Amino acid sequence: MQPFQHLAATACPLPYANIDTDQLIPARFMKRSRAEGYGGYLLHDMRFSDDNTEIAEFPLNRSLYRNAQILVARRNFGAGSSREAAVYALVDYGIRCVIAPSFGDIFASNSVNNGLLPARVEEKDAEALIRLLEKDSAQLAVDLEKQAILAGEISIPFAIDPVWRMKLLNGWDDIDLTLNQAHAIAHFRAEDAARRPWAIPRVER
Amino acid sequence: MAQNPSGPKTLFDKLWDSHAIVTREDGQTLLWVDRHFVHEGSFHAFNKLKERGARVARPDLTFGVADHYVPTRRAGRSIDPAIRNMLDQLERNTSENNVMLFGLNDPRQGIVHVVGPEQGLTLPGLLIVCGDSHTSTHGAFGAWAFGIGASEVAHVLMTQTLWQRKPKRMRINVDGTLAPGIGAKDIALSIIGRIGADGAQGHAIEYAGSAIRALSMEGRLTLCNLSIEAGARCGMVAPDRTTIDYLRGRPFAPVGADFDKAVEDWMRLPSDSDAVFGREVVLDASEIAPVVTWGVSPEDALPITTSVPDPNTILDSGKAAQIRDALAYMDLKPGQKLTDIRIDRIFIGSCTNSRIEDLRAAAKVLAGRKSKVPGLVSPGSSLVKQQAEAEGLDRIFQEAGLEWVESGCSMCVGMNGDIVQPNERCASTTNRNFKGRQGPGARTHLMSPAMVAAAAVVGHLADVRPLIKERS
Ligand code: SF4
Numbered sequence: 039m040q041p042f043q044h045l046a047a048t049a050c051p052l053p054y055a056n057i058d059t060d061q062l063i064p065a066r067f068m069k070r071s072r073a074e075g076y077g078g079y080l081l082h083d084m085r086f087s088d089d090n091t092e093i094a095e096f097p098l099n100r101s102l103y104r105n106a107q108i109l110v111a112r113r114n115f116g117a118g119s120s121r122e123a124a125v126y127a128l129v130d131y132g133i134r135c136v137i138a139p140s141f142g143d144i145f146a147s148n149s150v151n152n153g154l155l156p157a158r159v160e161e162k163d164a165e166a167l168i169r170l171l172e173k174d175s176a177q178l179a180v181d182l183e184k185q186a187i188l189a190g191e192i193s194i195p196f197a198i199d200p201v202w203r204m205k206l207l208n209g210w211d212d213i214d215l216t217l218n219q220a221h222a223i224a225h226f227r228a229e230d231a232a233r234r235p236w237a238i239p240r241v242e243r
Numbered sequence: 244m245a246q247n248p249s250g251p252k253t254l255f256d257k258l259w260d261s262h263a264i265v266t267r268e269d270g271q272t273l274l275w276v277d278r279h280f281v282h283e284g285s286f287h288a289f290n291k292l293k294e295r296g297a298r299v300a301r302p303d304l305t306f307g308v309a310d311h312y313v314p315t316r317r318a319g320r321s322i323d324p325a326i327r328n329m330l331d332q333l334e335r336n337t338s339e340n341n342v343m344l345f346g347l348n349d350p351r352q353g354i355v356h357v358v359g360p361e362q363g364l365t366l367p368g369l370l371i372v373c374g375d376s377h378t379s380t381h382g383a384f385g386a387w388a389f390g391i392g393a394s395e396v397a398h399v400l401m402t403q404t405l406w407q408r409k410p411k412r413m414r415i416n417v418d419g420t421l422a423p424g425i426g427a428k429d430i431a432l433s434i435i436g437r438i439g440a441d442g443a444q445g446h447a448i449e450y451a452g453s454a455i456r457a458l459s460m461e462g463r464l465t466l467c468n469l470s471i472e473a474g475a476r477c478g479m480v481a482p483d484r485t486t487i488d489y490l491r492g493r494p495f496a497p498v499g500a501d502f503d504k505a506v507e508d509w510m511r512l513p514s515d516s517d518a519v520f521g522r523e524v525v526l527d528a529s530e531i532a533p534v535v536t537w538g539v540s541p542e543d544a545l546p547i548t549t550s551v552p553d554p555n556t557i558l559d560s561g562k563a564a565q566i567r568d569a570l571a572y573m574d575l576k577p578g579q580k581l582t583d584i585r586i587d588r589i590f591i592g593s594c595t596n597s598r599i600e601d602l603r604a605a606a607k608v609l610a611g612r613k614s615k616v617p618g619l620v621s622p623g624s625s626l627v628k629q630q631a632e633a634e635g636l637d638r639i640f641q642e643a644g645l646e647w648v649e650s651g652c653s654m655c656v657g658m659n660g661d662i663v664q665p666n667e668r669c670a671s672t673t674n675r676n677f678k679g680r681q682g683p684g685a686r687t688h689l690m691s692p693a694m695v696a697a698a699a700v701v702g703h704l705a706d707v708r709p710l711i712k713e714r715s
Contacts, residue, residue, distance in 0.1 A: 056565075120374060222264050
């Protein structure tokens with residue numbers, strides 16, 4: 039996984055609350071293989087009208103924000119379905135960081151597993167960033183080491199689970215960490231089998 | 244939250260302790276997974292497995308269920324090739340790994356969150372995961388059950404374990420008695436309306452109180468199912484007599500002395516009386532009215548006796564903008580009475596409300612009446628379908644003018660082609676009223692099966708209570 043340390047890039051305001059994973063990628067596109075790339079389906083029904091033409095006023099369609107690698111949204115971003123395809127759509131589009139006051143738990147964890155930073159900010163800071171991006175400049179810098187978002191002279195702190203921060207900074211993959219625990223797992227299993235014999239399903243196939 | 248290891252424990256603490264393998268310095272804990280359900284959407288995870296040249300570590304604890312893409316009108320029809328491919332992929336991935344599959348033609352097939360409990364695969368005290376957010380459903384048994392993403396699914400497939408941080412604990416107490424016609428769905432939507440769609444983020448919810456104890460397993464499953472719509476990591480109800488009576492004799496549940504030993508262990512699971520929760524929410528059951536949603540988030544929930552909110556009376560400009568956007572999508576007028584909202588279609592189904600009790604509740608309202616709009620009734624599993632037919636419920640639905648189809652996720656998510664048409668308004672027993680959830684441009688109102696039946700009979704959103712009274 040690509041580590042995330044510092045990012046200075048175009049940022050796009052999405053002044054909506056509750057952008058759920060059904061919006062991030064509508065279900066009908068999820069039959070496709072990842073190899074085809076999911077970026078074209080990101081926020082599909084918010085970006086495109088029924089006849090597949092771009093909705094000009096949608097922020098990501100404006101030339102100013104088109105190459106955004108950062109999104110700033112309102113509360114409860116990524117609520118809903120656990121579909122990791124929502125994160126694939128963001129990542130394949132080029133997004134590396136989403137800033138919002140709160141995130142769906144499963145979405146946030148999926149993000150970290152794909153090198154995408156979910157940066158939690160105070161509601162008032164999210165509002166300030168949205169205003170700034172709409173009026174002044176479309177550029178932000180995100181420093182994960184310092185947990186700060188930089189807009190010109192202004193620095194806004196963000197929160198992230200410390201474990202997730204380490205994973206992102208180092209580009210770590212859980213599986214490698216787990217395989218090192220084979221001994222502890224085997225030990226747990228031996229004890230658990232005696233403790234909870236009923237936990238193994240009766241074979242009836 | 245640091246805790247005294249010998250101090251009082253919540254149900255969740257006990258589940259956590261019995262699954263923790265090791266805890267890293269940074270606070271992440273490696274947990275043992277007792278059951279892992281996979282479905283058609285799990286292909287991303289199986290592909291990750293292949294990339295690593297790995298195989299499923301514990302096929303005996305892994306179960307496949309075909310549900311999201313299964314056609315609900317099967318007999319004599321050819322299946323769309325893209326959908327066929329999704330079903331074949333699951334079939335291949337499970338059989339190559341020696342994983343049991345409840346596939347399209349299995350008489351036990353159904354929605355994963357209906358099949359697990361029905362088959363006795365879901366038990367108290369287990370840690371259950373699935374690449375589906377409504378896995379919270381299984382918490383109804385006092386299991387710890389939650390949805391995970393594809394990377395985590397791959398991790399569980401390869402190791403039968405998962406790294407997690409301990410969520411905070413929250414108790415929702417509902418005491419008192421529900422009025423006739425009011426059920427678990429109304430409790431859940433009332434909670435979400437009160438605390439918000441992100442109100443329980445980062446928390447494990449335990450539902451407690453006399454109104455919860457009085458719920459059947461079906462009702463508890465509905466309640467726990469909707470925990471994720473309040474943003475919770477999981478939701479659970481402590482096991483009791485109701486739980487044990489439901490499980491006895493289920494195909495995969497333990498039998499004989501094993502069952503007795505299990506019951507003994509399960510009875511030690513309920514939270515200690517002096518256990519402390521990070522947050523407590525209290526609801527009075529007698530004050531809960533039938534609830535419907537008017538907007539595009541499950542938090543947009545109100546009693547049927549009220550009106551659509553008026554954004555002009557909301558001071559918070561962000562919130563007002565959110566309401567305006569929802570009203571525009573839903574084509575509703577500010578201040579409009581909820582009972583004035585006309586519908587085009589109904590859907591009874593999904594892992595929220597498709598169990599036998601749900602179908603009975605809807606049939607009770609529909610018996611001898613006609614639906615003013617077309618609609619679909621999709622039982623949660625083939626076994627539920629069988630039972631409903633044995634009770635004659637299928638005839639009630641069909642005589643009312645509704646379509647009685649096979650089981651699957653169906654119109655809850657529209658992946659199998661069952662969709663609500665653009666701009667159509669659907670009264671639905673499902674769990675998400677997100678924009679486009681039931682099809683592009685579809686407008687969804689969430690409510691209980693009895694309330695959907697009432698809406699069908701009247702042709703607009705309606706209070707089911709008078710319709711029930713007429714009957715008694
Ligand atoms: S019925 Fe709906 S919510 Fe439940 S598992 Fe299927 S798609 Fe998900």
